[in-house]
Amino acid sequence: MKLFRPMSPEEIRFIKGFKVGEKYMRAGTDVVEAGTSTHHVYTLYSGWALRYDTLPDGRKQILSILLPGDMIGLQAAMFDEAQHSVQALTDVTLCVFLRDRFFELYRRQPKLGYDVTWLAAHSEAIVDANLLSVGRRTAIERMAYLILSLHDRLDQLGLVTEGGMRFPLTQQQIGDALGLSIVHTNKTLKKLYQRQAIVIRDRHLTILDRPALERIARYDENAHAPRPLL
Amino acid sequence: MKLFRPMSPEEIRFIKGFKVGEKYMRAGTDVVEAGTSTHHVYTLYSGWALRYDTLPDGRKQILSILLPGDMIGLQAAMFDEAQHSVQALTDVTLCVFLRDRFFELYRRQPKLGYDVTWLAAHSEAIVDANLLSVGRRTAIERMAYLILSLHDRLDQLGLVTEGGMRFPLTQQQIGDALGLSIVHTNKTLKKLYQRQAIVIRDRHLTILDRPALERIARYDENAHAPRPLL
DNA sequence: CGCAGCGTTGATATGGATCAACAGAAGTGG
DNA sequence: CCACTTCTGTTGATCCATATCAACGCTGCG
Numbered sequence: 001m002k003l004f005r006p007m008s009p010e011e012i013r014f015i016k017g018f019k020v021g022e023k024y025m026r027a028g029t030d031v032v033e034a035g036t037s038t039h040h041v042y043t044l045y046s047g048w049a050l051r052y053d054t055l056p057d058g059r060k061q062i063l064s065i066l067l068p069g070d071m072i073g074l075q076a077a078m079f080d081e082a083q084h085s086v087q088a089l090t091d092v093t094l095c096v097f098l099r100d101r102f103f104e105l106y107r108r109q110p111k112l113g114y115d116v117t118w119l120a121a122h123s124e125a126i127v128d129a130n131l132l133s134v135g136r137r138t139a140i141e142r143m144a145y146l147i148l149s150l151h152d153r154l155d156q157l158g159l160v161t162e163g164g165m166r167f168p169l170t171q172q173q174i175g176d177a178l179g180l181s182i183v184h185t186n187k188t189l190k191k192l193y194q195r196q197a198i199v200i201r202d203r204h205l206t207i208l209d210r211p212a213l214e215r216i217a218r219y220d221e222n223a224h225a226p227r228p229l230l
Numbered sequence: 231m232k233l234f235r236p237m238s239p240e241e242i243r244f245i246k247g248f249k250v251g252e253k254y255m256r257a258g259t260d261v262v263e264a265g266t267s268t269h270h271v272y273t274l275y276s277g278w279a280l281r282y283d284t285l286p287d288g289r290k291q292i293l294s295i296l297l298p299g300d301m302i303g304l305q306a307a308m309f310d311e312a313q314h315s316v317q318a319l320t321d322v323t324l325c326v327f328l329r330d331r332f333f334e335l336y337r338r339q340p341k342l343g344y345d346v347t348w349l350a351a352h353s354e355a356i357v358d359a360n361l362l363s364v365g366r367r368t369a370i371e372r373m374a375y376l377i378l379s380l381h382d383r384l385d386q387l388g389l390v391t392e393g394g395m396r397f398p399l400t401q402q403q404i405g406d407a408l409g410l411s412i413v414h415t416n417k418t419l420k421k422l423y424q425r426q427a428i429v430i431r432d433r434h435l436t437i438l439d440r441p442a443l444e445r446i447a448r449y450d451e452n453a454h455a456p457r458p459l460l
Numbered sequence: 461c462g463c464a465g466c467g468t469t470g471a472t473a474t475g476g477a478t479c480a481a482c483a484g485a486a487g488t489g490g
Numbered sequence: 491c492c493a494c495t496t497c498t499g500t501t502g503a504t505c506c507a508t509a510t511c512a513a514c515g516c517t518g519c520g
Contacts, residue, residue, distance in 0.1 A: 061365040078351045106344045110336035113343045120350040121308045131361045135291040135409030179365030
């Protein structure tokens with residue numbers, strides 16, 4: 001399956017000119033902070049990031065997990081003020097674009113503007129799926145779904161190897177993504193170990209029994225269209 | 231706050247040419263069906279619609295509630311296949327656009343392409359908020375949040391009057407939006423009646439005690455104020 | 461008249477939260 | 491080097507928010 005749509009040399013040249021630099025950030029640092037505005041829009045070049053929001057009393061919900069190729073800060077760019085935060089989960093490399101020049105992209109390279117809309121729609125589809133999970137799946141179903149969906153996204157990026165996939169999430173973060181307490185997250189994970197469905201060791205996860213996971217999660221593996229590269 | 235950005239006569243002319251018609255649909259009918267593809271993209275001109283997804287065993291989650299001005303079918307247009315369904319909640323009027331001509335809009339009227347991205351980002355922000363609610367708020371908090379957010383969206387559209395706002399959702403649908411059972415939805419609503427926070431009569435809802443609702447929901451616009459330096 | 465959809469309510473069951481404690485690993489400062 | 495803290499994971503006990511079950515009433519409608 002093709003991952004990125006092919007681009008014309010002109011488009012590639014335009015993107016190169018549009019990009020103002022790269023930024024390297026350490027795990028745990030904030031890329032975008034809710035309630036603030038920024039002059040930059042980013043593309044996640046390598047590493048993982050977390051999009052999350054919190055209630056005033058500190059309850060936290062991870063909205064989606066960002067992987068290489070995902071955009072960061074589009075909402076902040078569109079609405080002047082970020083409504084949620086983005087945090088580097090691992091060390092991270094970002095491609096940096098200037099927000100002020102963002103509209104230029106639509107004017108000069110309409111296809112790329114279209115691609116941005118595609119990415120926004122794709123990002124929403126992921127949140128949609130998470131909402132279905134958190135709203136209607138049980139804890140173990142959510143867990144299985146999370147693992148499968150991450151696995152398949154990473155697989156499309158060529159980031160799944162023999163030894164499985166990188167899995168840098170703490171159990172606290174898994175809980176915050178699934179709307180569960182940390183204790184219950186731990187106990188739910190344990191069930192998946194005991195069923196020999198997965199192994200986590202050394203911040204790496206291997207799926208041992210994919211059919212079992214799919215059954216648990218009610219996972220419909222649906223084809224994903226090739227994404228634009230930005 | 232201005233609701234719509236001003237458009238040039240040329241843009242308006244373009245949109246009129248781009249639009250291929252209007253469509254009226256009765257409450258309860260499907261506008262978009264998950265797993266199918268369509269040649270149309272819509273704008274909701276009047277009425278309410280529900281975006282929802284289901285698990286194979288029938289559990290249902292409403293992803294967002296669509297109000298006048300919202301787009302319908304953007305994901306379906308971008309990915310060839312709709313990943314969720316959209317149903318008319320009330321009788322509905324749609325503006326119909328041709329999917330095949332969608333890209334033309336980016337080429338000929340980049341500002342409008344930009345606007346589509348804006349709408350997509352806006353739509354995602356709403357789902358984000360719902361996910362935070364369903365993942366981390368209690369039943370009564372979710373209910374209060376739902377009411378406040380709908381109220382404020384309708385207010386911006388000028389659809390809130392003396393008598394409050396139209397409220398065509400059944401309790402089943404409220405439950406499906408909040409990730410609750412119908413019984414618990416009923417009992418939670420009752421609590422809001424008893425606290426004299428709201429009244430629902432005749433498919434219309436009036437907010438009696440907004441501060442109470444805001445307190446319950448942690449509907450706090452300052453949630454993301456700059457935090458103390460440590 | 462009977463039926464279907466919607467709302468209501470009490471009784472009971474349970475999934476997951478909360479509380480409490482502990483263990484290992486990794487850093488940190490003396 | 492050790493003492494100490496912090497972060498992460500683990501586990502058992504108990505509690506509670508919400509699900510499920512089971513009725514019943516109302517309304518509109520064919």
